[in-house]
Every structure is written in structure tokens, then in C-alpha cells.
Amino acid sequence: MKKYFKLFEECYIVSGKDKYTLYNVLTGNIYEIDEKRGKFCLLSENNMDIENACNNSGLLLSEAKIFIKEMESATLGMMSDFPIAMDKLNILPKWTEKMFFKQSHGINKATIGMDYDCSNSCNFCGNDAVTNRYKCWSCNSTSRSPIADDVAFRIIDIISERDCKELYLKEGDLLSDWGKTLRIVDYALNRGIEKVLLNIIHPIDDMTIINDMRVRNISLVLQRYIEKKKQIELIMSESRKYEGLDVTYILLTELDNKETIMQVAQNISQMYSYKLLIDFMIPNKLENVSKEYFDIERTIGKIDLVSYSIRQFHNECFYKNCYFDKEGNVYPCAGLKNRKYGDIDSMPETFRSENLGNYWNMSLSKKQECKECSMRFACNNCESLNYTLTGSHDRNVLCVKTII
Structure with missing residues (x-):
């Protein structure tokens, strides 16, 4: 039998x-x-x-x-004892691609570059000789002229009509004009945006602002540039203020300051349930990036149902995500501001399948060096980093099997 x-x-x-x-x-x-x-x-x-x-x-x-x-x-x-018919778990089943009438393209998460003024003097700000992996999360603005309210409201109208659930506001010191920030946050919440995240680059000393955040259930992305060990105590001290809020720390530093930033991360994780993201500033040319950096970044982690479903056909970072600058121009992400693919004055053309597909469908399965690798759905990948370091999207510089 x-x-x-x-x-x-x-x-x-x-x-x-x-x-x-x-x-x-x-x-x-x-x-x-x-x-x-x-x-x-x-x-x-x-x-x-x-x-x-x-x-x-x-x-x-x-x-x-x-x-x-x-x-x-x-x-x-x-x-x-017999053949089993079993559908695989997938949030994006293949049959949806064969539908004659397809749903219009929605947006899960949008980021708006606010371009507020900033009193920080970070070494990497405006420095074209260096780059970092998580530009989608970190502040990368050198402009000091903030977005107009009406432009921000118009962007929010556009993304809310496309069922956007998450909005991330970044670039500059969002606390420097808290009234303006709050107007934009409230407008987004009133338009049905479920989650608003703010990139905060300074400690929040005003408890009124923290209370405003608690009332609105705002999520915080606390960006901290780590230069000296004395900053560890300052970060630990400010962290107490944010208990009860949804907090993610993004810790930036140079690679030679790795030990300090690891100590900061360890201290935070031991005392709080905050999420942590560590990012390093590196040269913007592949040949100048140290092997130590790639030893850290070229890793394989666990993969969940959502990630696997998307990675089969799409780029997980680009798929249903977009970045708007203060003028209303649209990009695949904040790290690819030289890849404009539309603007708020041409929305029908911007969100056409042919236009979005250039980025949404940029999966590792499409890369010559990755398409025959069985680890292609688990490997790290950052197209902003790929383009910055190599000048193209042909390679995956974070490939776990790459030997430097």
C-alpha cells in the first residue's frame, strides 16, 4: 500500500x-x-x-x-495512507493575482518628512560621505523649512482614502513646534489613521507633551546618536518618563563605538520593555565598509507568516509603504529620495500598478545572484543601502552567504 x-x-x-x-x-x-x-x-x-x-x-x-x-x-x-490536499498559509494567495477585477492599491504605512528645524549637530547630518541602513526610521533631514499644514493635511487625505493605518512623522525636531505637530497628528487621527509614530531626537522635558502623547496613544521612535559613555546615564534617566507609551529606541553611532551602544541597548532592555534598533554610520562606498560591519548585519533571523507571504513576490520594505517629502513628492522610502515616482498632484498615475510595481515587486527572487538561493525569503535586504553602496539594485550587500 x-x-x-x-x-x-x-x-x-x-x-x-x-x-x-x-x-x-x-x-x-x-x-x-x-x-x-x-x-x-x-x-x-x-x-x-x-x-x-x-x-x-x-x-x-x-x-x-x-x-x-x-x-x-x-x-x-x-x-x-492517501494524498492530502492542503492549502498553505498565506496572507497573499496566488489566486488574487489572477483576478480580473483587482482592488485598488492601498497603503499600509506612510511616512511624511516634516523638515522641522533642529539644534542638534550630529556628525552624519548633511554628510554625504556616510550612510546608514535604517534611513526609513532615522532623521535624515538638512532642511530647516517645515512642511506646510495644508500639504500635510492633503497627504493625510490621500493616504486615508487608501486605507492607510499607520503614519510616521520624522525629519527635524518635532518638539520645536509642538502645536503644529499636534495639529497634524490630530488631523490624521480624525481621518481614521489608527497609529501615529513620531521620531523624537531630543529628550522630552515637558510633561504636558508626554500627556498629549498618552491621551492620543502616540507611538515614539526615540532617535539617539551615541558618542560618549556619559550618554548612557542620560538615556536611562529619560527612559523612565515614557513608561506606558509604545516606545522604540533607534540608537545610532559609528562602528568603533560599538561597545558603548551595545551597553546602552543592554541596559534599556534589562529595565524596560521598549523595542530597540541599532544602526551604524558607515562610509558610502562598498569598498570602504569594514568586514566587521557586515559580520554584524549579515544575519538570518526568524521569519513570520506576514514576512514570508510578502517576500515571495514583493519587497517587504516597499510593499504598500511610501514616503512623502514636504513638497508632496512620493518615493519608495526615505532612503531613496533620488527615486521619486509621483506626487500629490498626480495621484492616479502615481498609484498605477505599472508605476508601483517597479518598487513593490523588487523582491530578492528577481535578483540574479539571489533567485537560485533557498535562503532568499529569510535574508536581510535594504535597497537604500544597496543603491548607496553599489550604485544599483542588482546586488544584496547584506546577503548572508556573501564573502568579503
Whole structure:
């Protein structure tokens, strides 16, 4: 009697040039599998019986039995007496792409560059010789002329009509004109934006402002540029004020100050439940970036259902996200301000599939060096960093398999 093996609906097998990778999108675990076992899984997923799957993959039947027991023990799949029809978990099933009538393109998250004045003198601000990975989160403005209220309101009208749920305001010191910031925040909340995040580059000393944030359930992205060890105590002291708020710290520094920033991150994580993001300022040419930086950034983490679903066909950073500057120009992200693809005066053209697809569909599966790698749905990637360091989007400089 024929026997069959099937991975559970949360498990995906992805083929590569010489290896296969198994993704469990519920636990986030990732497993590299050799070619024979990977091919066996792939054939089994297509409802080929175990014996024929062994014959076609080169895996011995005795090896397959051991492998299946290991898979069952790890709760990754099951054996059965008949073929199993099972739809894989996916928030973006393939059949939606074949619909004749498609839904209009929505926006999940929008970022607005506010361009407020700023009294900080960060070494990297306005310095074209350096760059950083998380420009989408950090302040990168050198302008001192803030966005007009009517432009901000118009942008919010546009994104709210496209069901935007999250709005991020950054660039400059948003506390320097808190009344203006609050007007824009309130307008967004009244238009149905569910979550507003503010990039705050200074400690908040005014408890009235903190209370304004609590009442409106504003999320904070506290950007801190770490230069000296004495800043550790200052950051720890200010952190107490924000308890009860949704807080993310983005800690920036140079690579040679790595130990200090790691100590800051450790201290914060031990005392508070705040989220942490560490970013390093590096030279803007690939050949000048140290191996130490890539040793830190080239990592493989856990991957969830949402990330895997998007990464199969899209760029996770660009998909349903966009950045507006203070003039109303639209870009794929804040790190690619030389890649304008529309403006608020040409919304129908800006949000056409042909226009958005150039960026939304920029997945690693489209890159020549990545499309045959089974780790392509787990690998880190930043197109802003790719373009800044290499001058193109052809490479993934954060590829975990790259050897410097």
C-alpha cells in the first residue's frame, strides 16, 4: 500500500541551487536541508508517494523513513495512507493575482518628512560621505523649512482614502513646534489613521507633551546618536518618563563605538520593555565598509507568516509603504529620495500598478545572484543601502552567504 508524506500548511520548502530551505512561518524557524531530502519534500508536496519520491530524489527508502520521523518529531509534517490536499498559509494567495477585477492599491504605512528645524549637530547630518541602513526610521533631514499644514493635511487625505493605518512623522525636531505637530497628528487621527509614530531626537522635558502623547496613544521612535559613555546615564534617566507609551529606541553611532551602544541597548532592555534598533554610520562606498560591519548585519533571523507571504513576490520594505517629502513628492522610502515616482498632484498615475510595481515587486527572487538561493525569503535586504553602496539594485550587500 502506498504511503504519502506532507508538510503541514505552515511549512514551505524552497529550492536553491544546491540546497533546500524549509520555513515554518508560525514558529519562525528555518532549516537548511540537503539536496536529496529537499527534493524528496518537494516531490511529496506534489502528492507523489514516498517510494516514487525516493526514486526520483535519490534518497534511500531507509533514509526517508528516518527523515520522516525527524520531521514528525519536529511537528513539520505527517505521513498518511492517501494524498492530502492542503492549502498553505498565506496572507497573499496566488489566486488574487489572477483576478480580473483587482482592488485598488492601498497603503499600509506612510511616512511624511516634516523638515522641522533642529539644534542638534550630529556628525552624519548633511554628510554625504556616510550612510546608514535604517534611513526609513532615522532623521535624515538638512532642511530647516517645515512642511506646510495644508500639504500635510492633503497627504493625510490621500493616504486615508487608501486605507492607510499607520503614519510616521520624522525629519527635524518635532518638539520645536509642538502645536503644529499636534495639529497634524490630530488631523490624521480624525481621518481614521489608527497609529501615529513620531521620531523624537531630543529628550522630552515637558510633561504636558508626554500627556498629549498618552491621551492620543502616540507611538515614539526615540532617535539617539551615541558618542560618549556619559550618554548612557542620560538615556536611562529619560527612559523612565515614557513608561506606558509604545516606545522604540533607534540608537545610532559609528562602528568603533560599538561597545558603548551595545551597553546602552543592554541596559534599556534589562529595565524596560521598549523595542530597540541599532544602526551604524558607515562610509558610502562598498569598498570602504569594514568586514566587521557586515559580520554584524549579515544575519538570518526568524521569519513570520506576514514576512514570508510578502517576500515571495514583493519587497517587504516597499510593499504598500511610501514616503512623502514636504513638497508632496512620493518615493519608495526615505532612503531613496533620488527615486521619486509621483506626487500629490498626480495621484492616479502615481498609484498605477505599472508605476508601483517597479518598487513593490523588487523582491530578492528577481535578483540574479539571489533567485537560485533557498535562503532568499529569510535574508536581510535594504535597497537604500544597496543603491548607496553599489550604485544599483542588482546586488544584496547584506546577503548572508556573501564573502568579503
